[in-house]
Amino acid sequence: MTKLLLDPDMKATARIIAYVSEPESLATGMMFKNMRSAGQTREFYARWSHWSWLSTARNTLAVLSDLSLLNLIGFNVQFSGTFSPEALVTEDALAATLWKFMASLLSRRAGSNLWYTSGAGSTAGLLHPDPAKVAASLLYLRGAFKTMEIVNQDGSLAAKQALRGHCFTTPAMQWVFKALSSTGFGSVPDILLDYLQEIFSCLLNSKIIEDGNKLQREEETRSSNSKKVSPEQGWFLLMQPSLLHSYDRPEVSNKRLKHTPAGFDLSPVFQHHASREASEEEKLDWNLVKDITGKLEWPTHTPETEQQRAIVFIRNYPLYVLKTYKHACLVWPVTLSDAGAIKFDENEECLRWVHIHDIVDVQVASVIARCPRAMSETCLKNKGVCLLAGSTLPLLQWHAERGFHGVKEACLLKLNAALGFRGVTWGTDDGDAELALSVHLMLNLDPSLTEREGRTRAMRRCNGLREVVHVQEEELVETVVDCLLPSEQRKVINDIAEETQKASKMAKLTSHLSQKYKAALSALPKDRLKSGQERRKAKEKEENDLSKKAAAGAKERARVYADRNVDADKALKASLPRQARAWADDTNGRWRMTWVPTGTQKCISWTACGHNVAAVACLKYRWTWSEQFGYGSMPKDVANIVKKLES
16 A cells, blocks of 8 residues: 555546545535525525536636646656656656546536536526526526427427426426516516525535534444434434524424323334325325426436547637537537647636537547646747647548447437448347447448558447556455455455456457458448558558568567466465565566565566576565564474475
């Protein structure tokens, strides 16, 4: 654990998480501190409905230009002196990590805020003290009401399905729209004003529950000898410190003391018993209100793994895509400098929705994060981490180069028909029609695509197997067992095992993608196949030449390691001090050892000197450390094992 805490990469990652999350943590802390009384609660919800979150988002983006924070993270902000190309690549990778985390945080936060700005929470804007804000809320709700009317009357089946399950279709929101319609959305009726004030004045956060649990936990651990708190005592604790009064809330007064009869059972007061059969009248009441009080299934939006974050140019107007959905995307307007640097528009009062109906006029560019040192020789010096727009591509080509990542089968079929390509008749037997469709579209759009290029693009579609991380499984498992609680160990160990299995999964996926590519290539029309045949063969020849050169270089540098001796390995691991660990690194023909108290590692190879000599060296080395640090010298039984190995 000590080694992990002192690792520079680990410290940089931890500081990125801390500094990027700090504005959100501060905003949340202020909410828990101040959102207590009825008036404060209404004020918070009214501000949220008018995109007050954007001020927090701007503070998050300000981390990119804060040189003092970037210096603490690990960036070199001293622009004098020499700087090696290797260090520049390392810092650019750190800048990419910083932006990736920040973009993910902004995307998730923008999505979670939509209930307040574009959902039922937007009605809190009608309680805002600023008349201009109230007028803006009325205008928004009027547009939403008109849209729902048009969809319900003349909308297509797809439009009606998209509206189904939206929070604006609930009975409560339908009543709100009915009340606003009575004034033509020109003002807020008094009855609606009272209704909204009642709703948004309630205790609408969980801080009071946490405060109550804190009081009960203190009683359980400090005052109670049995470490148990009865339900009656738990309720009494919440009344004594005037918990509700700290939230400026009225509490039911208790002026008279009532004594319960002897033998009176209080447990039904605190527990719900559902054994009684409901009467017919109760069943009728339940059927009447089940649509209001019953469970609701909310629509599942685009998952995080299928988000497409980039700069889109719609008629040369740049927009940063924060979050994508099935029918629209949430964007933040940006500006581009002459040097290509991206600057988020700080004067925007709200985010925008974009619906793309024609892909011809849409260009897309990826966002590239560069470290401060990389921009030191440009006009962007002293600007911190700079976000640059990459080369622009047409929207269709941009998706094709990413294997149509996140595009579902229905959309792929529509796109295939719109482009006039031949229908796909293979690949559906193995249940992977989406992958077959994506490869089919990629080849039709670019007939010169080689098998390797097709595999690489299709691999981007399979986001979960995009990267393979090589880990030392035994060493990580030992660290997890030493550092984590037993309740947390199993999940982490399973994640490690899953990570080590990615290599075998990747090999199977590569073979599967090759089959899809060959099937798509054989189904290409002859004219399209011939148009890209010459270029495809030239690219395949170039790829083969590069592969041969790489194989020849690897053969020259290849080293042969001896296999592990099982007996020597068992003798070594059984004879080590309790504070030491050893793992066999078969790939490199050596034993890797770790001294647990300090995290120090040492490797000794068995290839050059033999297994017995290497095992003796490992034991002597670790027992010398054990004696120096006061853990004890080598026991006699271990000394006998060393003599046997030496002989």
